[in-house]
Amino acid sequence: xxxxxxxxxxxxxxxxxxxxxxxxxxxxxxxxxxxxxxxxxxxxxxxxxxxxxxxxxxxxxxxxxxxxxxxxxxxxxxxxxxxxxxxxxxxxxxxxxxxxxxxxxxxxxxxxxxxxxxxxxxxxxxxxxxxxxxxxxxxxxxxxxxxxxxxxxxxxxxxxxxxxxxxxxxxxxxxxxxxxxxxxxxxxxxxxxxxxxxxxxxxxxxxxxxxxxxxxxxxxxxxxxxxxxxxxxxxxxxxxxxxxxxxxxxxxxxxx
Amino acid sequence: xxxxxxxxxxxxxxxxxxxxxxxxxxxxxxxxxxxxxxxxxxxxxxxxxxxxxxxxxxxxxxxxxxxxxxxxxxxxxxxxxxxxxxxxxxxxxxxxxxxxxxxxxxxxxxxxxxxxxxxxxxxxxxxxxxxxxxxxxxxxxxxxxxxxxxxxxxxxxxxxxxxxxxxxxxxxxxxxxxxxxxxxxxxxxxxxxxxxxxxxxxxxxxxxxxxxxxxxxxxxxxxxxxxxxxxxxxxxxxxxxxxxxxxxxxxxxxxxxxxxxxxxxxxxxxxxxxxxxxxxxxxxxxxxxxxxxxxxxxxxxxxxxxxxxxxxxxx
Numbered sequence: 001x002x003x004x005x006x007x008x009x010x011x012x013x014x015x016x017x018x019x020x021x022x023x024x025x026x027x028x029x030x031x032x033x034x035x036x037x038x039x040x041x042x043x044x045x046x047x048x049x050x051x052x053x054x055x056x057x058x059x060x061x062x063x064x065x066x067x068x069x070x071x072x073x074x075x076x077x078x079x080x081x082x083x084x085x086x087x088x089x090x091x092x093x094x095x096x097x098x099x100x101x102x103x104x105x106x107x108x109x110x111x112x113x114x115x116x117x118x119x120x121x122x123x124x125x126x127x128x129x130x131x132x133x134x135x136x137x138x139x140x141x142x143x144x145x146x147x148x149x150x151x152x153x154x155x156x157x158x159x160x161x162x163x164x165x166x167x168x169x170x171x172x173x174x175x176x177x178x179x180x181x182x183x184x185x186x187x188x189x190x191x192x193x194x195x196x197x198x199x200x201x202x203x204x205x206x207x208x209x210x211x212x213x214x215x216x217x218x219x220x221x222x223x224x225x226x227x228x229x230x231x232x233x234x235x236x237x238x239x240x241x242x243x244x245x246x247x248x249x250x251x252x253x254x255x256x
Numbered sequence: 257x258x259x260x261x262x263x264x265x266x267x268x269x270x271x272x273x274x275x276x277x278x279x280x281x282x283x284x285x286x287x288x289x290x291x292x293x294x295x296x297x298x299x300x301x302x303x304x305x306x307x308x309x310x311x312x313x314x315x316x317x318x319x320x321x322x323x324x325x326x327x328x329x330x331x332x333x334x335x336x337x338x339x340x341x342x343x344x345x346x347x348x349x350x351x352x353x354x355x356x357x358x359x360x361x362x363x364x365x366x367x368x369x370x371x372x373x374x375x376x377x378x379x380x381x382x383x384x385x386x387x388x389x390x391x392x393x394x395x396x397x398x399x400x401x402x403x404x405x406x407x408x409x410x411x412x413x414x415x416x417x418x419x420x421x422x423x424x425x426x427x428x429x430x431x432x433x434x435x436x437x438x439x440x441x442x443x444x445x446x447x448x449x450x451x452x453x454x455x456x457x458x459x460x461x462x463x464x465x466x467x468x469x470x471x472x473x474x475x476x477x478x479x480x481x482x483x484x485x486x487x488x489x490x491x492x493x494x495x496x497x498x499x500x501x502x503x504x505x506x507x508x509x510x511x512x513x514x515x516x517x518x519x520x521x522x523x524x525x526x527x528x529x530x531x532x533x534x535x536x537x538x539x540x541x542x543x544x545x546x547x548x549x550x551x552x553x554x555x556x557x558x559x560x561x562x563x564x565x566x567x568x569x570x571x
Contacts, residue, residue: 013501013521017387025388036502093355094364120501122383122390125367126355133359138324138432141352144496158496159348160449162441168434179502180495216364220378221391228527231548233539241551242561245533246569248549253531255510256453256477256570 001111001171003057004104005045005079006131007038008119009070019222034070037116039184040177044146045114046078047182051148055111056080060103062096064088068200075195076187082198087205092217095210097130102208105135110172112153117142117176128176138169141176257286260374261339262308263330264293264301265349271304274345274450277408281343283307285375291419292333294319294326298421307413309420312337316426321349323433327356329426334361334398336424341374346402347450354402363398368505370528372401385501385524405450406507407528448499451480453510456499456526459486460515460536460555467492469556470514473563476570482506484522500525512562514555518543535559 011017012031020026034042042059049055059074061067062085071082085099104110113132118125125141132139144164145156151171156164158178187195205211234241234248249256262278264271282289289308293301298313305311314329334342334357342357344350346368358365369379370389377399383390394400448454455474457467467481474481483493485500499506500522511529516522518534518541526532527546534547535555544550551558 011384013385016520017384019388025384092364094358097359120385123368123381123385125351126358126365129352129355130359133356138434140433142348156439157348157352159438160447162445162496164439165435166437166439168436169432173433178495179498216362216394216396217366218393218395219390220393222383223389223391225382225386225389225527228532228546228548230545231532231550233544233550233552238551238553238557238561241553242558242565245549245551245562246565249510249531249533250569253510253548255531256566 001052001055002107002109003045003048003055003111004060004113005038005041005057005074006060006100006113006115006127007042007070007074008035008116008121009033009061009063009067010035010119010121013120019224022221023219025222032066032069034073035116035119035121037118037120037177037179040179040181041114041116042074042077042079043182043184044175044177045112046185048112048148058083060085060100062087062091062099062205071200072195073187075198076191077185078191082200084200084202085205085208086202089205089212090219091210091212092215093124093127093130094216095212095214097127097134098214099205099208099210100131101134102210103203112148112171113174115174115176117178128174132174135172137172137174139174139176140167140169142178143175144178144180146175146181257288258340258374259290259338260287261290261292261334261337261342263342263344263350263353264291264305265345265347266293266295269295271301272345274347274405275304276410277405278343278345278403279305279307279413280411281372281403281408282374283411283413287374290337290339292330294329294426302419305419307417311419311421313421313423314426315423317428319426320435322431322435323352323356324431325426325429326353327360328429329424330357331360333424340397341377341399341401343372343401343403346404350402354400358400361398361400362396363400364394364396365400366392366394367402369401369403370407372403382505386505386527387524404507406452406509446478446480448480448482448497448504448506451506451508453477453479454482454499454506454508454526454529455479455512455514456482456484456516457487457493457514458484458516459490461487461492464492469559473512473559473566476563476566480508484516484519513543513547514559516543517541518546
């Protein structure tokens with residue numbers, strides 16, 4: 001089985017994000033990482049490969065040249081090959097799904113496709129299902145447990161209140177990972193060395209027949225949200241402070 | 257004026273309170289509003305749906321949530337009733353269902369909206385985990401939006417006319433993505449993303465057992481129980497409790513942070529809370545810069561007192 005993992009390169013979780021010209025962010029000081037949920041996806045892909053002899057993991061990433069670093073990370077963790085869909089334009093989730101679908105369906109033996117439940121930049125939370133629908137295959141998102149046997153995936157997805165849906169899907173299918181699915185491995189030194197020698201396959205976006213004119217969702221404006229004014233510390237011994245706090249919550253803030 | 261559709265989400269057959277936000281959003285602007293509800297009997301919901309023009313009841317032999325069946329039925333409703341804009345709650349089910357609708361109707365989708373201009377098909381949503389806000393335009397003849405809970409002010413319907421009831425049938429066709437079982441946890445936990453009050457603990461909780469202290473406080477307030485990434489990574493709390501950039505984004509009326517330092521990772525997940533209370537013995541903790549009210553003291557002293565005081569006041 002050819003296992004795929006679709007990843008996105010995003011600013012580090014600790015990064016301060018500043019608006020540049022109302023429509024983009026200042027990338028100058030940003031450290032780029034693989035979106036955290038995609039790391040769970042990579043790990044699960046590698047685990048599935050280890051259990052299925054003869055399987056291969058291919059990492060796919062769409063974006064400008066810098067995203068090759070994200071692909072190197074996936075290779076260093078243990079992916080066998082990598083595809084860079086070269087794009088310097090902004091695509092919405094639908095267009096991205098179409099471009100990725102073109103790459104994946106060219107492989108007649110694709111099996112399970114893993115990705116994160118959302119990328120922590122635009123937080124659009126829809127690419128996984130759009131990709132599955134484009135390929136006309138099943139999909140589950142927010143996945144916390146994954147098992148694969150006899151060509152069938154059995155997954156558990158969190159639906160809030162501690163409840164989980166148990167879902168069965170026949171491969172090929174899309175599995176979108178949530179935190180808790182696994183603990184991603186660190187790349188070993190050997191893995192990093194090996195990753196350097198693997199050639200990343202490059203596919204220009206134009207070859208997929210997708211371009212930004214097909215977008216349905218268009219960014220108009222980025223802005224920084226209003227900062228909360230500094231609050232106040234309630235002084236006194238714990239018992240007195242607690243009484244005052246509850247009074248304020250009731251009479252001033254009116255939230256209880 | 258536009259043809260607006262609302263997906264009325266039920267939980268175990270009951271009307272979810274967040275639906276009222278959708279109804280309030282759609283009530284403005286003189287739109288022709290359609291509320292779609294999957295149920296065997298529409299009558300119990302008609303009072304809540306008073307004020308909309310049309311209630312579309314989707315009936316079928318088995319109405320348990322199955323993504324493919326629901327998506328097929330809703331996509332057909334959107335096309336048949338020529339709905340220009342279709343909205344739902346940004347819940348676990350909404351996030352599963354709406355991308356399927358986007359694919360099947362060819363419409364653009366914006367998830368997790370804080371504000372929606374239905375007429376112009378524009379929406380504002382948080383991006384970069386809430387570090388920025390983005391305004392999006394959905395182009396084309398249809399638009400889909402899911403709305404974050406606890407954002408839109410609920411107002412009583414001005415139009416008190418009884419809605420027209422229409423019924424459509426759901427097919428029982430093939431399921432690619434098949435939900436075979438729903439596992440409920442023993443403890444009835446409150447959904448953090450829709451909770452009105454959340455009590456949350458950080459690394460300073462020191463142990464899994466100490467989280468019982470917070471659970472007791474949460475019980476008194478009928479609150480959800482959350483945790484910081486540090487507490488989850490230390491094994492004090494489960495990952496479904498994590499609030500923050502790689503956890504849940506929450507939006508309660510009241511967020512009580514106990515022993516949480518207030519790293520940006522956590523803050524972006526709860527900063528839209530109406531009121532933030534911080535309890536931490538470190539006066540330098542950055543959570544105090546972001547909290548509306550703070551108590552600088554040992555949480556193990558403060559939390560039990562707080563529980564008793566809430567019990568006294570609310571009881």
